[in-house]
Amino acid sequence: MSMPIRPEHRWLYPIDWPEISNIVRFMRAGGRCEHCRRPHGRYVTFLAGADGVWWDVEIHAWRDGRGRRLRYAPDVVPLEAIRMTRKPVYLATAHLNHDPTYSGPRWRNLAALCQRCHMIHDAAEHRRRRWWNAFRMRALGDLFSGRYS
Structure with missing residues (x-):
């Protein structure tokens, strides 16, 4: 089981992403989280x-x-x-720089992470995206709802 990819982001990933993800999670990491060593599937x-x-x-x-x-x-x-x-525990392949279009030479930008480590790693990016979405919605509301009427 791998992390689901949102349909709008699917085009950012290489066509062989499932194979790359399996290699990173099970061959390179040996079925354990690369940050905390928790075993996959247990x-x-x-x-x-x-x-x-x-x-x-x-x-x-x-x-x-x-x-x-x-x-x-x-x-x-x-x-x-x-x-x-x-x-x-389920492992997912995470992009360490949060850019799914770049995997780096020999996949150095990728890591096999459990749910906890993945959320900790992505926390700042999630906060940034939440702020951006809220900012965008307020801007659309100002534009069309008439805060300036």
Whole structure:
């Protein structure tokens, strides 16, 4: 499963995008997020409120939000307050410079990212686009609705 591409943006991607995405996610990254090491297609246990701390079943240890193994168990609060969630992890191929028309030499501009890392990476771009869309809608409203009537 890969990230859906909006129909209006489809023409920006190369025709062989599904193959490129599979190579980046599964051959180069080995089926793990390149930022936090979460495995694709598996359910992962997260420690709620611990900034991305998750349990890696393969090494039987906690990892932080950057994929580094924790030396010590995370600080634990009383059992009543501990909240752990299990969620599936899906990798998507992300453009590191937010430009889908450029993949760079040997796909250096591409990274296999899980949902969390992808959202963190794209947060500033999402804020910029939200601002631009709101600005555009206000400008159209001023133009046609008659703020200046």
